[in-house]
Amino acid sequence: MRSPIRIVFEQRNETAKHLSVLVPLLSVVAALVAGALFLLATGYSPIETYSNMLSDGFTSSRGMTDTLGLSTVLICTGISAAFAFQMNLYNIGGEGQLYLGMIGGAWAGLALGDQLPTFVMIPVVLLVGSLAGASWILLPAFVRSRLGTSEIVTTLLLTYIAASLVKHFVYTPGSFFVTKNSAFPQGRLVPDSASLSGIGDTSLYPTFFLVILIALALFWVVKKTEYGYRIQVISDSPRAAHYAGINANRTTMSVMLISGALSGLGGAVLIVGPFGRLDPGIILLGYGYAGIVIAALARNNFSAIIVSGILFAGLRSGGDKLQISTDTPIHIGVMLQGAILLFALGGEAFRRYHIHAVRTERATQ
Amino acid sequence: MTNASHEVAKGPHHASGAAPSALSAYSLVKRFPGVLANNSVDFDVLPGEVHTLLGENGAGKSTLAAMLCGLYQPDSGHITRNGERIALSSPRAGLQHGIAMVHQHFRLVERFTVAENVILGSRDLSYKLNRSELEDKVAAVAESYGLPIDPGATVADLSVGQRQRVEIVKALYQGAEILLLDEPTAVLVPAEVEKLFENVHAMTQAGKSIVFISHKLGEVVEISDRVTVLRNGRVTGHVSGRGTTDTKELARLMVGRDIELTTQRASHATGHEILQIRDLSLTVGGVSVLSDISFNVHAGEMVGIAGVAGNGQRELADTIAGLISPTSGSIAISGSMTTDRGPIHARELGLAYVPEDRLGMGLVPSMSILDNLLLTRDRRVVVDRTTVRPEATRLIEQFEIKANGPDHMARKLSGGNAQKVLLARELSGGRTATKLLVVCSPTRGLDVGAIETVRALLDDARSAGQAILLISEDLDEVMSLSDRIFVLYRGSVVHETPGESAELATVGAAMAGLTPEDKS
Structure with missing residues (x-):
């Protein structure tokens, strides 16, 4: 009689370096395969769809600049999520903080734009947007650090309020943010002094390079500074932090505020860049939520987020164009995003465990 | 298999050929990733016998015990019960063969009563529980082995010794004939150890077999009929006969070399007062944890705090280290008040603190040895690891820490090496030279x-003029190292004695809360 086969999970002593790269990569491949099955089942050609997405998202020059342009905001929300996640603070309200960044940025542009020159205005808009994003996490950060209230719930709920705020500012007649006497309620464009133009008439804006710099700076802060050291101690063992006299409350507060500010920066990037106005259309795009996936895929590593952010931007922009060029549903891109996250999380098991099948042996004979 | 008969013939070393062993293991091999935990181990236990498994941590005792009770399955080799070959696929299968393990960390539901815990896992229960009937049954089993226990009591209200008794009663109730006791004395005070040994005798009298797992030589000699010594996954010796066993020989078999755990005391006159504690009291949530504690520790002196776990030791240490503010009273280090001023201030005055909880409090598990050395030091805005690296390398060498270098993650160190890292950091001084060392269960x-190494390090620190407060549940340790001993019971100092003239019986009684008035 053949003995049954058992799947054995054996904890790895040391995670091999190549697995940290291989697992996310294979997750993407597995997601594409799953997506292909879905496309086949609904009657589309996966090969044609994917090759269209590839050229629209990455390989054509227009596709690449569109992708990098979109990645600017996604990297912002990605590093925002990762900055909080690395301390086990689950700020999932990056979406709402992004809306506030748009509101703050648009306000600054509209209110001050006529008086100040561009080289002052752009930093001001980005700064005000960041501060507005941080303000949206102030309350969750305070109750989390003082009372231990779950930031997951508070940040998520505030996102709904933020969405209502955006609608309020755009749909209220006579609002500061909208064009006066317009038949159609629409956000007012910020003056030229508060807007950048795309590099070489593409949708890639100089803010992309700023965001890359910020991501790399955060990478350095976390690895090399006392602040990053403190974050690591608190996230791993709060009791060791207490033992060493590290003030966990203050660090919690500051990490959450910075996380909020980074999402807010993402909103402001949209104001100085592609949107130029407060636009309720942002609510349907889910850039903030995408940041969570991007951070998870990069395992909260700030330099890896640059890569996963660009990858996601490509999937998104390639997917969006599919609908225009072919009749493939636009949601294939979003679906692939979800599938990648799912496979990446599942893939963690391969990183942590050595998984193999064994034939269960009876007493040796 | 061709060599099966050979292995059986070689077999475990039976005390006599006539008595069939209750449980035997033949050439058990168990491999874990990177470790050969058991390398062809033979073992057997007779009915009515106490057979001890002696070995250091990591010698393979627990792995062997886990295979004997069905928790692990051997990679090769086999197990027989009353001469018949059995396959133990799970602890439940072990139980069906009458083999039960009492784990070092109890597996009891605190909110349940004793009787409820005992019957937990039984499969022959009726849909509706008849509590009083069950309690009677449990009480009957307990009494027949001289294990008095109230079956209606809630486990949360029981002492550690009583909880252990519940675990033993549970095993007996489930029909265990062979009990594996994993380091059962580690959590007990001397009086409780005595009581446990009485129970063990009662069980062996009734024909039960006991597999006793320990690394404490004294008690092994006292309780065992036979001893099997393990080292690095191999059997290094079988020693038979109670009382005739030579502890030096056992230690050598266990460690592989001669060991000296000698008594050490301050060899020179002690210096001025380093730690001064005055009328210290601490109340947490309305419960008094420490009350009216006053004592001093001098330079070059080691003061020992003895007591059963949970009598305020941890809080006392945390308060001295500035992690907790006392409700009243004061603490001074080198004459400067540290009360209410936090851990960094205390460290700036020369405090070093080795907490009981190494990984998670004293060390950050996910960080390297290097980063852990920085934990209690001044770290500037940009952490300067390059200048600390040579020092880390030097400390690893000096303290003989088994690690791949300064980047070795703390989590991956063995318990002993983690403790050495902690001691290396605290003894080497951080913000300032160490003057006062508070060590808990080192x-x-x-x-x-x-x-041996850790005790020598503490002794060196004392000789170098550091004031040491040693807080430990290991009474032997406190007695053999301390210059003065205080006994902490329910947050108060109930007994004080010089280390040299301390009597085990008196200190033990004070730990159990018996007032030593009549003796002093």
Whole structure:
């Protein structure tokens, strides 16, 4: 009689370096395969769809600049999520903080734009947007650090309020943010002094390079500074932090505020860049939520987020164009995003465990 | 298999050929990733016998016990019960063969009563529980082995010794004929150990077999009929006969070399007062944890705090280290008040603190040795690791820490090596030269070799003029190292004695809360 086969999970002593790269990569491949099955089942050609997405998202020059342009905001929300996640603070309200960044940025542009020159205005808009994003996490950060209230719930709920705020500012007649006497309620464009133009008439804006710099700076802060050291101690063992006299409350507060500010920066990037106005259309795009996936895929590593952010931007922009060029549903891109996250999380098991099948042996004979 | 008969013939070393063993293991092999935990181990236990498994941590005792009770399955080799070959696929299968393990960390539901815990896992229960009937049954089993226990009591209200009794009663109730006791004395005070040994005798009298797992030589000699010594996954010796066993020989078999755990005391006159504690009281949530504690520790002196776990030791240490503010009273280090001023201030005055909880409080598990050395030091805005690296390398060498270098992650160190990292950091001084060292259970869970090293390090620190407060549940340790001993019971100092003239019986009684008035 053949003995049954058992799947054995054996904890790895040391995670091999190549697995940290291989697992996310294979997750993407597995997601594409799953997506292909879905496309086949609904009657589309996966090969044609994917090759269209590839050229629209990455390989054509227009596709690449569109992708990098979109990645600017996604990297912002990605590093925002990762900055909080690395301390086990689950700020999932990056979406709402992004809306506030748009509101703050648009306000600054509209209110001050006529008086100040561009080289002052752009930093001001980005700064005000960041501060507005941080303000949206102030309350969750305070109750989390003082009372231990779950930031997951508070940040998520505030996102709904933020969405209502955006609608309020755009749909209220006579609002500061909208064009006066317009038949159609629409956000007012910020003056030229508060807007950048795309590099070489593409949708890639100089803010992309700023965001890359910020991501790399955060990478350095976390690895090399006392602040990053403190974050690591608190996230791993709060009791060791207490033992060493590290003030966990203050660090919690500051990490959450910075996380909020980074999402807010993402909103402001949209104001100085592609949107130029407060636009309720942002609510349907889910850039903030995408940041969570991007951070998870990069395992909260700030330099890896640059890569996963660009990858996601490509999937998104390639997917969006599919609908225009072919009749493939636009949601294939979003679906692939979800599938990648799912496979990446599942893939963690391969990183942590050595998984193999064994034939269960009876007493040796 | 061709060599099966050979293995059986070689077999475990039976005390006599006539008595069939209750449980035998033949050439058991168990491999874990990177470790050969058991390398062809033979073992057997007779009915009515106490057979001890002796070995250091990591010697393979627990792995062997886990295979004997069905928790692990051997990679090769086999197990027989009353001469018949059995396959133990799970602890439940072990139980069906009458084999039960009492784990070092109890597996009881605190909110349940004793009787409820005992019947937990039984499969022949009726849909509706008849509590009083069950309680009677449990009480009957307990009494027949001289294990008095109230079956209606809630486990949360029981002492550690009583909880252990519940675990034993549970095993007996489930029909265990062979009990594996994993380091059962580690959590007990001397009086409770005595009581446990009485129970063990009662069980062997009734024909039960006991597999006793320990690394404490004294008690092994006292309780065992036979001893099997393990080292690095191999059997290094079988020693038979109670009382005739030579502890030096056992230690050598266990460690592989001669071991000296000698009594050490301050060899020179002690200096001025380093730590001054005055009328210290602490109340947490309306419960008094420490009350009216006053004492001093001098330079070059080691003061020992003895007591059963949970009598305020941890809080006392945390308060001195500035982690907790006392409700009243004061603490001064080198004449400067540290009360209410936090851990960094205390450290700036020369405090070093080795907490009981190494990984998670004293060390950050996910960080390297290098980063852990920085934990209690001044770290500037940009952490300067390059200048600390040579020092880390030097400390690893000096303290004989088994690691791949300064980047070795703390989580991946053995218990003894983690403790050495902690001691290396605290003894080497951080913000300022160490003047006062507070150490909690410095050798708990360490093997004999590491205990020897750690005690020598503490002794060196004392000789170098540091004031040391040693807080430990290991009474032997406190008695053999301390210049003065205080006994902490329910947050108060109930007994004080010079280390040299301390009597085990008196200190033990004070730990159990018996007032030593009549003796002093």
